[in-house]
Amino acid sequence: MQLIGLKNPLDLLHSIVRSSMDLLNCDAGSLYLHKDEGQLSFEVALNDSVDFEFQRAKIPLTRPGVATHVYLGGKSLRIRDVYRIPTSLKGVVFDSSFDAKLGYRTRSVLAVPIKNSRGAVLGVLQLLNKKNRSSQHWPSHSEAALAKMPQFDKQDVELLESFAAVAAASLENQGLYREIETLFESFVKASVVAIDxxxxxxxxxxxxxxxxxxxxxxxxxxxxxxxxxxxxxxxxxxxxxxxxxxxxxxxxxxxxESTLQKEQKLTEVQRLRIEARIQDGLLAAERRGEAGRSTQETLTKVWSEILELSRPTVLAEAAGLRLEELSRLEFEGSRGEVRVLLEPADVVSLQIAKGCLTPEERKEIxxxxxxxxxxxxxxxxxxxxxxxxxxxxxxxxxxxxxxxxxxxxxxxxxxxxxxxxxxxxxxxxxxxxxxxxxxxxxxxxxxxxxxxxxxxxxxxxxxxxxxxxxxxxxxxxxxxxxxxxxxxxxxx
Ligand SMILES: [Fe+2]
Ligand SMILES: [Fe+2]
The missing domain is CATH 1.10.3210.10 (Hypothetical protein af1432)
Structure with missing residues (x-):
């Protein structure tokens, strides 16, 4: 029996039914889970003697049947022959449609509730037709041979109940695992949205x-x-x-963020400071009247040149030479002081050969x-x-x-x-x-x-x-x- 480590829900359910069939030498088995209010979900059916196409189905708890009876009562049920259900088992009706369709003959049944450690019923595990050995073919068409087939005994009930307890723990573990995985996945996705x-x-x-x-x-x-x-x-x-x-x-x-989002060679702060110095120079030049006219023209021109140089393009040779001239450009400020157009850091930024990042900023990225x-x-x-x-x-x-x-x-x-x-x-x-x-x-x-x-x-x-x-x-x-x-x- 290998239930641990089966992370695929259907693999686990199949494994529960298959292992219990092998354990008790049964010809068929099925499993029901209580997933939605008021109904059982028919999850797995296996049969070693007939081929059929299984379809999952919902079974209302109000429908009288072996599985619903066991689920609602929370107790195991053993029947010698489902076509001769004792009158003491009121409310248990065997659905013979599968037998009729496939020419199969269901006889003995053992169904146990799948209970977790707190006693809550998670579903029902049902075995059909006990045999002498696993490989035996089920003699559906011979009443005489059917009569010779073994019956489920008390030991089988105990064994299957113990097995169902292990299965319940596996099912619960799997549910917890899925919950943790979902939680973690949501957390990762939310973080990724934040980062992007x-x-x-x-x-x-x-x-x-x-x-x-x-x-x-x-x-x-x-x-x-x-x-x-x-x-x-x-x-x-x-x-x-x-x-x-x-x-x-x-x-x-x-x-x-300023580095991640940088789109120009100059940072926003560098651009603002250069603009402020130019504005100051323009003010001083304006005060000088006619004498300041050429300075005004120069400063207006270099401002547009700097904006152009700041674009994240490849630095052409001519632009590099012009940058060298601009890096030496000085003018008079509004208080009569000498101002530089570009600080050394501005020059480094504008000297970026390609793209918009300085070596330090590239390192940071x-x-x-x-x-x-x-x-x-x-x-x-x-x-x-x-x-x-x-x-x-x-x-x-x-x-x-x-x-x-x-x-x-x-x-x-x-x-x-x-x-x-x-x-x-x-x-x-x-x-x-x-x-x-x-x-x-x-x-x-x-x-x-x-x-x-x-x-x-x-x-x-x-x-x-x-x-x-x-x-x-x-x-x-x-x-x-x-x-x-x-x-x-x-x-x-
Ligand atoms: Fe990436
Ligand atoms: Fe990356």
Whole structure:
């Protein structure tokens, strides 16, 4: 008997019926659970002698039958022949429709209530037709042979009641496990929404990466390509990947919002301070009248130049030279003092060669990986999800060692992380809704991913599956449509 560890509800119910049939040498068995008020749910029926298609059903507690009788009375019931139910068992009616339909002959029955440790009845476990040994075929069509079949005795009742108590504990454990899992899942999802919302540019990113990663892993698992045969993800593995996807950027919680949301080379504060100095210079120039006219023109012009230089574009050579001139520009303030146009920190920001982050700010953003890991490894994930912290820790590593934070190479990056990296980059490129950075069209996104594969940064066989199976089309529609512009068009 193996009831512990069966997390799938139906597997557990089947196992309870199968094990009890084997234990008591019975030809058939069934199980009912009390799930909804006023009725029993007919969950499992097994029969070793006839083939049939089982359909779950609801049975009102008001219908007189063996299972309802046992459930309502909370006591075991033993019947020698269901076609000759003693008159003392008033209210017990045998439903013979199964027998009539399949040419089967039900005879002896033993039904016990499934009670938890507090005595509450959770359902009914019922065994039919006791035999001499499990392998014996049930002689439905011979009354003489039927008469020779054994009957359930008191020992069988005790045995099945003990078994039902174990089954009750397993059912309750499973319910608790599911409750904990649901609670934890809701908590993780709520946290992810909170983290993603700190940066409107990546809203919904974690959920999309989670689903893309699972779909790519599933496709790689199912593919029959020679070089993918070693990839095989179980349902539990895929669930682990889903959760790893949800939490992979958890560490962003430790990155300042001003950095996460930065859209220009200059920060908001830097821009305001430069503007204030220029305004002051303009005021002083205005006071000088005609003599200040050229300063006024210069300051107005450099302000628009600075705004242009602050845009997160690649710094061209000419712009770099102009920046050098601007960094030396001084003018008179309203109190007659000498003012500089740009502070040294402003110059550093405007010198950013590409994008909008200074080296320090980039480091801060990159620290989200280590912060994710530090946070996630404190959570007792249990054996099934134990790899989640490590997967998250590796989601920015690249095969050629040019990734971060540990510059891992090749196989030292776990397969799960290598799969996630492709999906993470795909989503970052294709779904950005930052004001300054339009989402890339699909072709351009794939072109960038492909060039990373060619540079040996992403795994070629995984990328091949990603493209061949159009993994992005597998995103649940509700997640994809809003967040990935143009995806609905591509998918159509
Ligand atoms: Fe990340
Ligand atoms: Fe990410």
């Amino acid at each position: 919302s700190r940066d409107p540019g990546t809203r919904g990113h974690s959920v999309r990466v989670a689903h893309l990663t699972v779909e790519l892993a599933r496709a790689a698992s199912e593919a029959s390509d020679e070089d993918l045969l070693d990839i095989c993800f179980s349902d539990d593995d895929l669930k682990e990947l889903l959760w790893a996807g949800y939490v992979h950027d958890f560490g962003k919680i430790g990155v300042r 990159e620290s989200h990986v280590t912060q994710s890991y530090d946070f996630l490894r404190r959570i007792p994930w249990g054996p099934k999800f134990r790899r989640i912290p490590e997967i998250a820790y590796c989601h920015h590593e690249l095969l050629d060692g040019s990734g971060y934070p540990r510059r891992l190479k090749g196989d030292s990056i776990p397969l799960c992380a290598r799969i996630m990296t492709i999906c993470d980059i795909f989503d970052a490129l294709s779904a950005s809704d930052r004001a300054y950075k339009a989402a890339l069209p699909l072709e351009k996104t794939l072109w960038i991913l492909n060039s990373m594969v060619e540079r040996g940064q992403l795994e070629a066989r995984l990328y091949r599956v990603f493209v061949r199976e159009k993994i992005w089309e597998r995103l649940p529609r509700a997640i994809a449509v809003e967040a990935v512009p143009g995806l609905s068009k591509i998918a159509a």
